[in-house]
Amino acid sequence: MSQIAIEKVSITTSGSAGAAVGTSDSIPIMGFLLDVFLDYHASAPDTTDVTIGDVNFGTFVVQSDNEHDVWLAPRKATCDVAAAATGLYDLIPLNGPVTITIGHSDALTDCVVVTLRWLTP
Numbered sequence: 001m002s003q004i005a006i007e008k009v010s011i012t013t014s015g016s017a018g019a020a021v022g023t024s025d026s027i028p029i030m031g032f033l034l035d036v037f038l039d040y041h042a043s044a045p046d047t048t049d050v051t052i053g054d055v056n057f058g059t060f061v062v063q064s065d066n067e068h069d070v071w072l073a074p075r076k077a078t079c080d081v082a083a084a085a086t087g088l089y090d091l092i093p094l095n096g097p098v099t100i101t102i103g104h105s106d107a108l109t110d111c112v113v114v115t116l117r118w119l120t121p
Contacts, residue, residue, distance in 0.1 A: 005031065006117050011102050013111040018047055020107045025097040031118040032091035033098075035073040038063060039113040048105040050112055054098050065104075094118060 007029075013022035038050055046067045052074075053059035060074045075089035100114050 003120050004034065004117055005029075005120050006115060009098075009100055009114045009116065010110045011100055011112050011114070012109050013102050013105045014107050017106045018045060018104060020105045020111070021101070021103050022105075022111060023099065023101045025099050026116055028097050029094040029116070029118055031120040032093055033060070033074065034091070034117040034119055035071060036061060036117070037069070037071045037115040038066075039069050039115070040067050041108045041111050043106065043108060044111055045104075045106055048112070049103040050114070051101045051103070052098060052114070054094060054096055056095065057092055060092055091119070 007026050009024050009026050011022045011024045013020035015021055044067045047065055048067055050063045051059055052061035061072055074092060076092050078086045078088045078090050080086055102111055105111050
């Protein structure tokens with residue numbers, strides 16, 4: 001039976017103000033990505049960039065120059081058998097860890113806490 005699974009990944013950044021960076025990986029995920037919630041530290045600057053992706057699909061979330069909590073539901077475009085775009089979108093299949101990278105922030109413990117939700121097969 002399918003179920004919705006959840007993991008929170010905390011990313012701590014290091015470096016100078018406005019240029020601090022950090023990265024972290026989730027546990028290996030097997031399923032379909034439903035959504036991500038980005039919970040920013042109260043002191044995160046508005047220059048903070050968050051990038052989320054994996055080795056199979058590459059980058060599927062880029063939230064640039066933000067400091068406000070946000071809930072995102074990334075999707076991938078679909079095509080027909082002739083590879084023509086259908087204008088429809090589908091869940092992103094995952095089969096491994098998701099990498100979350102923070103850039104252009106300040107040095108903060110738990111600069112961004114990312115909640116990943118996925119549907120298990």
